[in-house]
Amino acid sequence: MRSIRLAHWLSLDVVCGTLAYQALLHDIFLQQYPTWAELLSMACAVWGIYLIDRIIDRKKGIVLDQRHAFQAKYAHEIQIGLFVLGIIGSISVWNLDLRLIGWGLGLSGIMLVYWVLWYESRLPALSNSKEFITSLIYALGVGASTWYRIPWSWSIVSIGTLLFLLVLQNLGIYTMAESEHAGILGTADTWKRILLGAEMLFVILFLRIIINSHEKMAFLPFATTFALQIWIHYFVKDKLAYRIWGELAYCSPLLYFAYEFFSK
Numbered sequence: 001m002r003s004i005r006l007a008h009w010l011s012l013d014v015v016c017g018t019l020a021y022q023a024l025l026h027d028i029f030l031q032q033y034p035t036w037a038e039l040l041s042m043a044c045a046v047w048g049i050y051l052i053d054r055i056i057d058r059k060k061g062i063v064l065d066q067r068h069a070f071q072a073k074y075a076h077e078i079q080i081g082l083f084v085l086g087i088i089g090s091i092s093v094w095n096l097d098l099r100l101i102g103w104g105l106g107l108s109g110i111m112l113v114y115w116v117l118w119y120e121s122r123l124p125a126l127s128n129s130k131e132f133i134t135s136l137i138y139a140l141g142v143g144a145s146t147w148y149r150i151p152w153s154w155s156i157v158s159i160g161t162l163l164f165l166l167v168l169q170n171l172g173i174y175t176m177a178e179s180e181h182a183g184i185l186g187t188a189d190t191w192k193r194i195l196l197g198a199e200m201l202f203v204i205l206f207l208r209i210i211i212n213s214h215e216k217m218a219f220l221p222f223a224t225t226f227a228l229q230i231w232i233h234y235f236v237k238d239k240l241a242y243r244i245w246g247e248l249a250y251c252s253p254l255l256y257f258a259y260e261f262f263s264k
Protein backbone atom coordinates (compact mmCIF):
# COMPACT_ATOMS: atom_id res chain seq x y z
CA MET A 1 0.00 0.00 0.00
CA ARG A 2 2.90 2.35 0.72
CA SER A 3 4.15 1.93 -2.84
CA ILE A 4 0.72 2.92 -4.14
CA ARG A 5 0.70 6.01 -1.92
CA LEU A 6 4.21 6.90 -3.07
CA ALA A 7 3.11 6.60 -6.72
CA HIS A 8 0.15 8.84 -5.90
CA TRP A 9 2.32 11.49 -4.23
CA LEU A 10 4.51 11.51 -7.34
CA SER A 11 1.42 11.64 -9.64
CA LEU A 12 2.45 8.35 -11.27
CA ASP A 13 -1.12 7.11 -10.97
CA VAL A 14 -2.16 9.98 -13.26
CA VAL A 15 0.52 8.97 -15.76
CA CYS A 16 -0.62 5.33 -15.75
CA GLY A 17 -4.24 6.33 -16.24
CA THR A 18 -3.36 8.66 -19.11
CA LEU A 19 -1.37 5.94 -20.91
CA ALA A 20 -4.24 3.50 -20.39
CA TYR A 21 -6.75 5.86 -22.01
CA GLN A 22 -4.28 6.73 -24.77
CA ALA A 23 -4.04 3.02 -25.62
CA LEU A 24 -7.83 2.64 -25.40
CA LEU A 25 -8.42 5.43 -27.93
CA HIS A 26 -5.88 3.84 -30.27
CA ASP A 27 -7.70 0.53 -29.97
CA ILE A 28 -11.14 2.07 -30.59
CA PHE A 29 -10.23 4.21 -33.60
CA LEU A 30 -7.10 2.60 -35.07
CA GLN A 31 -7.31 -1.04 -33.90
CA GLN A 32 -3.67 -0.86 -32.80
CA TYR A 33 -1.61 0.22 -29.82
CA PRO A 34 0.49 3.40 -29.60
CA THR A 35 4.16 3.15 -30.56
CA TRP A 36 6.79 3.16 -27.82
CA ALA A 37 7.71 6.75 -28.79
CA GLU A 38 4.08 7.89 -28.45
CA LEU A 39 3.75 6.21 -25.06
CA LEU A 40 7.07 7.52 -23.80
CA SER A 41 6.53 11.08 -24.95
CA MET A 42 3.03 11.07 -23.42
CA ALA A 43 4.35 9.73 -20.11
CA CYS A 44 7.11 12.34 -19.95
CA ALA A 45 4.76 15.17 -20.89
CA VAL A 46 2.01 14.27 -18.42
CA TRP A 47 4.37 13.54 -15.55
CA GLY A 48 6.32 16.73 -16.20
CA ILE A 49 3.15 18.83 -16.37
CA TYR A 50 1.85 17.51 -13.06
CA LEU A 51 5.18 17.96 -11.29
CA ILE A 52 5.56 21.52 -12.60
CA ASP A 53 1.97 22.26 -11.61
CA ARG A 54 2.77 21.28 -8.01
CA ILE A 55 5.89 23.48 -8.06
CA ILE A 56 3.82 26.46 -9.21
CA ASP A 57 1.25 25.77 -6.48
CA ARG A 58 3.98 25.70 -3.83
CA LYS A 59 5.54 28.94 -5.09
CA LYS A 60 2.11 30.55 -4.80
CA GLY A 61 1.85 29.24 -1.23
CA ILE A 62 -0.78 26.64 -2.10
CA VAL A 63 -0.16 23.39 -0.21
CA LEU A 64 -3.37 21.39 -0.27
CA ASP A 65 -2.47 17.78 0.30
CA GLN A 66 0.25 15.18 0.86
CA ARG A 67 1.35 15.39 -2.78
CA HIS A 68 2.37 19.00 -2.33
CA ALA A 69 4.04 18.25 1.01
CA PHE A 70 5.92 15.22 -0.35
CA GLN A 71 7.16 17.02 -3.43
CA ALA A 72 8.18 20.03 -1.32
CA LYS A 73 10.24 17.74 0.91
CA TYR A 74 12.01 16.26 -2.12
CA ALA A 75 12.06 19.41 -4.25
CA HIS A 76 15.68 18.98 -5.33
CA GLU A 77 15.13 15.39 -6.42
CA ILE A 78 11.96 16.46 -8.27
CA GLN A 79 13.95 19.07 -10.21
CA ILE A 80 16.52 16.45 -11.21
CA GLY A 81 13.68 14.16 -12.25
CA LEU A 82 12.19 16.91 -14.43
CA PHE A 83 15.55 17.37 -16.13
CA VAL A 84 15.75 13.63 -16.86
CA LEU A 85 12.15 13.64 -18.13
CA GLY A 86 13.05 16.49 -20.47
CA ILE A 87 15.95 14.52 -21.94
CA ILE A 88 13.92 11.32 -22.36
CA GLY A 89 10.99 13.23 -23.83
CA SER A 90 13.27 15.04 -26.29
CA ILE A 91 14.74 11.73 -27.48
CA SER A 92 11.29 10.19 -27.97
CA VAL A 93 10.11 13.21 -29.98
CA TRP A 94 12.59 12.35 -32.75
CA ASN A 95 10.50 9.25 -33.50
CA LEU A 96 7.14 11.04 -33.70
CA ASP A 97 5.22 12.15 -36.74
CA LEU A 98 5.67 15.87 -37.50
CA ARG A 99 1.92 16.40 -37.31
CA LEU A 100 1.85 14.96 -33.80
CA ILE A 101 4.81 17.13 -32.79
CA GLY A 102 2.91 20.17 -34.07
CA TRP A 103 -0.14 19.12 -32.07
CA GLY A 104 2.01 18.75 -28.97
CA LEU A 105 3.67 22.13 -29.46
CA GLY A 106 0.25 23.76 -29.73
CA LEU A 107 -0.91 22.20 -26.47
CA SER A 108 2.41 23.09 -24.83
CA GLY A 109 1.90 26.71 -25.86
CA ILE A 110 -1.57 26.77 -24.33
CA MET A 111 -0.21 25.18 -21.14
CA LEU A 112 2.67 27.65 -20.92
CA VAL A 113 0.40 30.67 -21.33
CA TYR A 114 -1.93 29.30 -18.70
CA TRP A 115 0.93 28.68 -16.25
CA VAL A 116 2.22 32.24 -16.67
CA LEU A 117 -1.23 33.75 -16.17
CA TRP A 118 -1.91 31.48 -13.20
CA TYR A 119 1.43 32.18 -11.53
CA GLU A 120 1.26 35.93 -12.09
CA SER A 121 -2.43 36.10 -11.13
CA ARG A 122 -3.04 38.21 -14.23
CA LEU A 123 -6.66 37.11 -14.58
CA PRO A 124 -8.70 37.29 -11.35
CA ALA A 125 -11.26 34.76 -12.58
CA LEU A 126 -8.71 32.30 -13.94
CA SER A 127 -8.57 30.26 -10.75
CA ASN A 128 -12.23 29.35 -11.23
CA SER A 129 -11.52 28.03 -14.71
CA LYS A 130 -8.43 25.97 -13.88
CA GLU A 131 -10.42 22.74 -13.84
CA PHE A 132 -12.02 23.50 -17.23
CA ILE A 133 -8.68 24.33 -18.88
CA THR A 134 -7.00 21.24 -17.41
CA SER A 135 -9.87 19.03 -18.57
CA LEU A 136 -9.73 20.45 -22.09
CA ILE A 137 -5.95 19.99 -22.36
CA TYR A 138 -6.28 16.43 -21.05
CA ALA A 139 -8.99 15.50 -23.57
CA LEU A 140 -7.00 16.97 -26.46
CA GLY A 141 -3.68 15.61 -25.26
CA VAL A 142 -4.51 12.05 -24.23
CA GLY A 143 -5.93 11.36 -27.68
CA ALA A 144 -3.43 13.45 -29.64
CA SER A 145 -1.65 10.41 -31.11
CA THR A 146 -5.07 9.23 -32.34
CA TRP A 147 -6.79 12.50 -33.25
CA TYR A 148 -4.18 13.65 -35.79
CA ARG A 149 -4.45 10.40 -37.76
CA ILE A 150 -8.17 10.46 -38.50
CA PRO A 151 -10.62 13.02 -39.92
CA TRP A 152 -12.81 14.82 -37.43
CA SER A 153 -16.26 13.35 -36.94
CA TRP A 154 -19.16 13.22 -34.51
CA SER A 155 -17.61 10.12 -32.96
CA ILE A 156 -14.31 11.86 -32.20
CA VAL A 157 -16.01 14.94 -30.74
CA SER A 158 -18.33 12.77 -28.63
CA ILE A 159 -15.58 10.61 -27.14
CA GLY A 160 -13.34 13.62 -26.63
CA THR A 161 -16.23 15.28 -24.78
CA LEU A 162 -16.66 12.17 -22.61
CA LEU A 163 -13.01 12.44 -21.59
CA PHE A 164 -13.40 16.15 -20.89
CA LEU A 165 -16.44 15.51 -18.68
CA LEU A 166 -14.74 12.67 -16.81
CA VAL A 167 -11.73 14.81 -15.92
CA LEU A 168 -13.93 17.80 -15.08
CA GLN A 169 -15.93 15.55 -12.75
CA ASN A 170 -12.74 14.31 -11.09
CA LEU A 171 -11.25 17.78 -10.58
CA GLY A 172 -14.59 19.27 -9.59
CA ILE A 173 -15.18 16.70 -6.84
CA TYR A 174 -11.93 17.55 -5.10
CA THR A 175 -12.21 21.30 -5.66
CA MET A 176 -15.66 21.12 -4.07
CA ALA A 177 -14.33 19.05 -1.16
CA GLU A 178 -11.36 21.38 -0.62
CA SER A 179 -13.70 24.40 -0.66
CA GLU A 180 -15.99 22.79 1.89
CA HIS A 181 -13.01 21.93 4.08
CA ALA A 182 -11.77 25.53 3.88
CA GLY A 183 -15.24 26.92 4.61
CA ILE A 184 -15.61 28.53 1.15
CA LEU A 185 -19.21 27.41 0.80
CA GLY A 186 -20.04 29.63 -2.18
CA THR A 187 -17.41 27.93 -4.34
CA ALA A 188 -18.49 24.51 -3.07
CA ASP A 189 -22.13 25.20 -4.01
CA THR A 190 -21.06 26.39 -7.48
CA TRP A 191 -19.16 23.16 -8.06
CA LYS A 192 -22.11 21.09 -6.88
CA ARG A 193 -24.18 22.59 -9.68
CA ILE A 194 -21.38 22.23 -12.25
CA LEU A 195 -20.87 18.58 -11.29
CA LEU A 196 -24.56 17.79 -11.55
CA GLY A 197 -24.69 19.27 -15.04
CA ALA A 198 -21.49 17.52 -16.15
CA GLU A 199 -22.70 14.16 -14.84
CA MET A 200 -26.09 14.46 -16.52
CA LEU A 201 -24.45 15.44 -19.81
CA PHE A 202 -22.02 12.50 -19.52
CA VAL A 203 -24.87 10.00 -19.03
CA ILE A 204 -26.84 11.36 -22.01
CA LEU A 205 -23.81 11.40 -24.30
CA PHE A 206 -22.59 8.00 -23.13
CA LEU A 207 -25.96 6.35 -23.76
CA ARG A 208 -26.13 7.84 -27.25
CA ILE A 209 -22.64 6.54 -28.07
CA ILE A 210 -23.42 3.06 -26.68
CA ILE A 211 -26.66 2.80 -28.67
CA ASN A 212 -24.86 3.63 -31.92
CA SER A 213 -21.68 1.65 -31.26
CA HIS A 214 -20.90 -1.90 -32.40
CA GLU A 215 -18.02 -2.24 -29.90
CA LYS A 216 -19.88 -1.62 -26.67
CA MET A 217 -17.27 -3.34 -24.45
CA ALA A 218 -14.68 -0.77 -25.54
CA PHE A 219 -16.61 1.88 -23.62
CA LEU A 220 -16.73 -0.09 -20.37
CA PRO A 221 -13.69 1.85 -18.99
CA PHE A 222 -15.55 5.15 -19.43
CA ALA A 223 -18.49 3.76 -17.43
CA THR A 224 -16.18 2.28 -14.78
CA THR A 225 -14.27 5.53 -14.26
CA PHE A 226 -17.52 7.49 -14.13
CA ALA A 227 -19.10 5.05 -11.64
CA LEU A 228 -16.10 5.19 -9.29
CA GLN A 229 -16.18 8.97 -9.34
CA ILE A 230 -19.94 8.94 -8.71
CA TRP A 231 -19.31 6.72 -5.70
CA ILE A 232 -16.73 9.16 -4.32
CA HIS A 233 -18.94 12.16 -5.09
CA TYR A 234 -22.15 10.96 -3.48
CA PHE A 235 -21.27 8.18 -1.05
CA VAL A 236 -17.84 8.98 0.41
CA LYS A 237 -17.79 11.44 3.30
CA ASP A 238 -14.07 12.24 3.33
CA LYS A 239 -13.56 12.68 -0.40
CA LEU A 240 -10.02 14.01 -0.13
CA ALA A 241 -8.90 10.81 1.59
CA TYR A 242 -10.12 8.86 -1.45
CA ARG A 243 -8.37 11.01 -4.06
CA ILE A 244 -6.00 8.15 -4.86
CA TRP A 245 -8.94 5.96 -5.90
CA GLY A 246 -10.23 8.74 -8.10
CA GLU A 247 -6.89 8.76 -9.92
CA LEU A 248 -6.64 4.97 -10.12
CA ALA A 249 -10.09 4.93 -11.74
CA TYR A 250 -8.39 6.09 -14.94
CA CYS A 251 -6.49 2.80 -15.12
CA SER A 252 -9.81 1.06 -15.86
CA PRO A 253 -8.92 0.54 -19.58
CA LEU A 254 -6.56 -2.16 -18.32
CA LEU A 255 -9.67 -4.21 -17.46
CA TYR A 256 -10.82 -3.92 -21.07
CA PHE A 257 -7.43 -5.00 -22.38
CA ALA A 258 -7.47 -7.97 -19.99
CA TYR A 259 -10.92 -8.89 -21.31
CA GLU A 260 -9.67 -8.64 -24.89
CA PHE A 261 -6.65 -10.83 -24.07
CA PHE A 262 -8.53 -13.61 -22.32
CA SER A 263 -11.49 -13.64 -24.70
CA LYS A 264 -9.33 -14.48 -27.71
